Amino acid sequence: MIHKAFPRFTLLAVLLIYAPLAMAQQNLSFSGTATGSSEVTGFAPAKVLDNDANTSWRSASGDSNPWIAVRLPGATEVVDVSLQLGSTNRSSKLQLQFLLNGEWRSIQDVPLDGEPMVTIKLEKPLLTDRLRIQAMDGAGLEISVFNLIGQSYVDESVGEVKKILVNQSGYNLNRPKAFTAPEASDGSRFGIFSVDRPEAPLFEGEVVGGKGYFHEFNPLTEEEFVVKIGDWESFPFRIGPNWLERVTYRSMVDFMLGARHLVGNVTEKRPISFEWRDGDFFNWSLQTLVAMYLSNPVAYMRMEVKGSYVSNDSYPADYRGLWGALDPFAPGTPDVVQLIHWDADVKVSMKLDHEMQKAELAHFLYAWPYLSQWLPRQNFEAVYAFAKSVWAKPDVSEHANSIYDQSPEHNLLSLKTKLGTTKGEMPPGFSVVPNLMMYEVAKSQGEEDAEKYFDAAFRQMTWIIKHLDWEDPMTTKGQRMSEHITMRAFHYFYSQYPDRYPAGLKEKVTDWARVALSRSDNMWDFRRYSEDEWTPPGWNETGNILGFPAAAIAAMMILEDTELIEGLELLAWSNMENAFGRNPTGRHFSYKGPEEVEGVDLGWFSRHRGGIGLLDELPLVFDGSPKAFHYPNHPEVGNLGWTEGWVQFNTAYNVSMAYMAAYYTDLSVEKIDANNGLIRLRVPLNFDYSARDCMALPIRNAQGATINVSLCEEGPFSEYLVGEYRVEGDVIVTSQGTLERGPSGSLEISYGLGYFRRSLRLP
The missing domain is CATH 1.50.10 (Glycosyltransferase)
Structure with a gap:
């Protein structure tokens, strides 16, 4: 995020970066796509990328802010820009720009001296994925060739990137789970293995479209797991409730x-x-x-x-x-x-x-x-x-x-x-x-x-x-x-x-x-x-x-x-x-x-x-x-x-x-027998799988009086907390005490507050 207009030399310091020239410089325009502020029929923006001086893009009459932009398929180091102007070009002052934080920023002004060929030498390689030429005098633009000379960019400090990308920390139990393996071909088999027990996969599936799903894999354990495809292996991760x-x-x-x-x-x-x-x-x-x-x-x-x-x-x-x-x-x-x-x-x-x-x-x-x-x-x-x-x-x-x-x-x-x-x-x-x-x-x-x-x-x-x-x-x-x-x-x-x-x-x-x-x-x-x-x-x-x-x-x-x-x-x-x-x-x-x-x-x-x-x-x-x-x-x-x-x-x-x-909060009541019921609450509270989690849930009658019922985890890896209550005539009984139903006989339980409140009546 940038909060103020930095001086131009500071802005350029963000993106004008030297990098090793690991490959020969080339005309990058053939791999790009072009858009323009307007166009004349037969003079489409794409014409500037074919390196043909006999074809061109031309801004429409009435376009008071003509520009032509080239977008490259990825981050690229541009060292030179060359233009060939068309015969109807009227602009005498251009500006070369790049995109930063959603805004086109100036690199340098380009005055024209009447020559059809223009070469713009950059002081340092410009690291970007899109450039634009804009007429600064509002006059009509015609450009035949818009060539960007440079090379694809590689950050030598990236290091090894895993072939299988996962949520490195872990996944929630009983929720969607996926990984991405960009280089895996369709039909490749993947397996999920325990880090401590790697002998055999615990879950298997197929990669389609560079990704794999394992929503159904919901182990009740504190083990770490990895995804493997052949010799590739992901970072380890966990799966647990909440x-x-x-x-x-x-x-x-x-x-x-x-x-x-x-x-x-x-x-x-x-x-x-x-x-x-x-x-x-x-x-x-x-x-x-x-x-x-x-x-x-x-x-x-x-x-x-x-x-x-x-x-x-x-x-x-x-x-x-x-x-x-x-x-x-x-x-x-x-x-x-x-x-x-x-x-x-x-x-x-x-x-x-x-x-x-x-x-x-x-x-x-x-x-x-x-x-x-x-x-x-x-x-x-x-x-x-x-x-x-x-x-x-x-x-x-x-x-x-x-x-x-x-x-x-x-x-x-x-x-x-x-x-x-x-x-x-x-x-x-x-x-x-x-x-x-x-x-x-x-x-x-x-x-x-x-x-x-x-x-x-x-x-x-x-x-x-x-x-x-x-x-x-x-x-x-x-x-x-x-x-x-x-x-x-x-x-x-x-x-x-x-x-x-x-x-x-x-x-x-x-x-x-x-x-x-x-x-x-x-x-x-x-x-x-x-x-x-x-x-x-x-x-x-x-x-x-x-x-x-x-x-x-x-x-x-x-x-x-x-x-x-x-x-x-x-x-x-x-x-x-x-x-x-x-x-x-x-x-x-x-x-x-x-x-x-x-x-x-x-x-x-x-x-x-x-x-x-x-x-x-x-x-x-x-x-x-x-x-x-x-x-x-x-x-x-x-x-x-x-x-x-x-x-x-x-x-x-x-x-x-x-x-x-x-969204995942769930509140329900199950009948155990004629006089006893079980309250079940799913809510993100179970964070420590080695300790039994409990909470007090109020039961309310129509007059606003309450009695708590104690809800505790069903097990170490449960998403639900459960607690029993008993009905004795007009009284409801929990481990915390008793509560009269009141004249209406209506009893309510709830979790969440305000617009997130979930509630139901006890049967």
């Missing part, structure tokens, strides 16, 4: 504790940072923290408490007022609740009225019933008063803004029709859930105008259904790490208002799923940006891969088509596998992965030291991911492209983990 949760839940919270602005592991003030260092205003931290807590409250409530309230009384005077408007939380408050409190406190203390900031406060207010046991009532009153006062405010205070502001105005009740850029700052539908949450809060507070919030959300969702074109990648993967916001809005509206959601909602989600699956039929089970691009051009898309499972699962909760649901489930897990090593580089996205994530063998190539966020020393920093030139399988490119951790990447992962927990 494996991904086991190796990252604690680190997810620790990252957020340390990434706080002003009070985290770095206390100095940082630019464009409010609640979080390098957070800007579109990191969605508050809503993702709330989602984490609501999805699996017991897991977060019983974590060791590492945080504590930090007053700014001991800080320098210029820190006063940056937080502290909310009264402190109680001692022993779970870390995730402390983080929710911190985010809301800074927003209210600093009066952050940008629409992305104030919209987040609705999640705090919605979650208040589940936070109130730790937080003073003053917190709710202060947040609600501020949110109401600025919700429809159309402008933004200067101190609350950022260089990345794209909002035409900031009234959250208005219709939002502007689509954000690949920076990820304005995803479609970002106001839907906040308005629906404010609707519920306003009703609970007896507000007479509560319906205005619902109406705003309904209008917004209706517009999305009618106007978003899923075939345009800017509505999906082009939103980068913020894509999950859109599909989660669909799920929230559908699940919370089953009788009031706009017409066409389910059909729109079905269309989204079909487009996602149509772009994912490849050896990585990787949802591509578009038909001809693997990733958002020029970007470090780490957060999109990490956040895609949340979008996929949100859609799965709406869909009825079994085939679409199964396809999206595979993609949700393949994206996580991608982040843990099943990708063309064969590396985990975190540079410190091998020392911080159980089982990871190979971390990302490098990390960005310093930067705006100063995040590099935090746990579970997702530093980088494969770029377009790494796909479909070019590991030799190595450490090319931008690398830098970002709070937005981690919050995308956090919300995916929340949706995974919610």
Whole structure:
């Protein structure tokens, strides 16, 4: 991620790199593809690549910004560029450009002196996969030949890359599991072997399309396994219940504790940072923290408490007022609740009225019933008063803004029709859930105008259904790490208002799923940006891969088509596998992965030291991911492209983990006999396979009285916790005591909170 316009010499330092000339330089254009800003019939862009001076590309009349771009099949070192101009060319000033982080950046200006042949000598080899010539005077362009001289790039420091790429840490028991073997021919047999018992395969299958599936292999053991194809062997990995949760839940919270602005592991003030260092205003931290807590409250409530309230009384005077408007939380408050409190406190203390900031406060207010046991009532009153006062405010205070502001105005009740850029700052539908949450809060507070919030959300969702074109990648993967916001809005509206959601909602989600699956039929089970691009051009898309499972699962909760649901489930897990090593580089996205994530063998190539966020020393920093030139399988490119951790990447992962927990939560009751029943709960809690995990689940009667039933693991590798109860007349009995049924005789159990709550009545 690049936050500011660096001087050109600094920008070029990122991509102008010397490398050994291991092969003869050649004309690279024959392997490229060309696109133009416009064209005249018979003068197509492809004509510039045939090295024939008698054919040419010509910009159309009326094209005031003519350009021609050449895209190479992979990362390439370009040393020279030569052009031959056509007879109708009128431009006298050209510029050679390359693509970086989604923007065309200047390499050098090219003045024309009337000669048809132009040679551009680069001071250093330019490492890139696409170049563009643009007319800087707006005059018409005609180019006959656009030759790029250079060679394919090989990073000599890459080292050996495994022929079989897996999730290096491990796979969740009873979930989709896959590997990629790019060089394996169709029909090759693979086997899964125990590292300690390698004599015979424990599971066998066939490679098709460069990949193999072993969904049905669900061993109940703590052994390590490898995949073998002939003499090839993968890194070792484990398979266990809730494996991904086991190796990252604690680190997810620790990252957020340390990434706080002003009070985290770095206390100095940082630019464009409010609640979080390098957070800007579109990191969605508050809503993702709330989602984490609501999805699996017991897991977060019983974590060791590492945080504590930090007053700014001991800080320098210029820190006063940056937080502290909310009264402190109680001692022993779970870390995730402390983080929710911190985010809301800074927003209210600093009066952050940008629409992305104030919209987040609705999640705090919605979650208040589940936070109130730790937080003073003053917190709710202060947040609600501020949110109401600025919700429809159309402008933004200067101190609350950022260089990345794209909002035409900031009234959250208005219709939002502007689509954000690949920076990820304005995803479609970002106001839907906040308005629906404010609707519920306003009703609970007896507000007479509560319906205005619902109406705003309904209008917004209706517009999305009618106007978003899923075939345009800017509505999906082009939103980068913020894509999950859109599909989660669909799920929230559908699940919370089953009788009031706009017409066409389910059909729109079905269309989204079909487009996602149509772009994912490849050896990585990787949802591509578009038909001809693997990733958002020029970007470090780490957060999109990490956040895609949340979008996929949100859609799965709406869909009825079994085939679409199964396809999206595979993609949700393949994206996580991608982040843990099943990708063309064969590396985990975190540079410190091998020392911080159980089982990871190979971390990302490098990390960005310093930067705006100063995040590099935090746990579970997702530093980088494969770029377009790494796909479909070019590991030799190595450490090319931008690398830098970002709070937005981690919050995308956090919300995916929340949706995974919610989706797989299962609650059921089995009848043992006439008087006894068995409660079964599947939820990600079993992280230590050597210890028996137990929890207390409340049983409630209609009057709100409760009695706990103790649920414990069925076995060391069970996903389920179970507990018995007995009925004696009008009384229910558990090991914790008794509870009267009450006048209605109705008894309820539930797990998860708010929009993630699963509940059922006891028979």
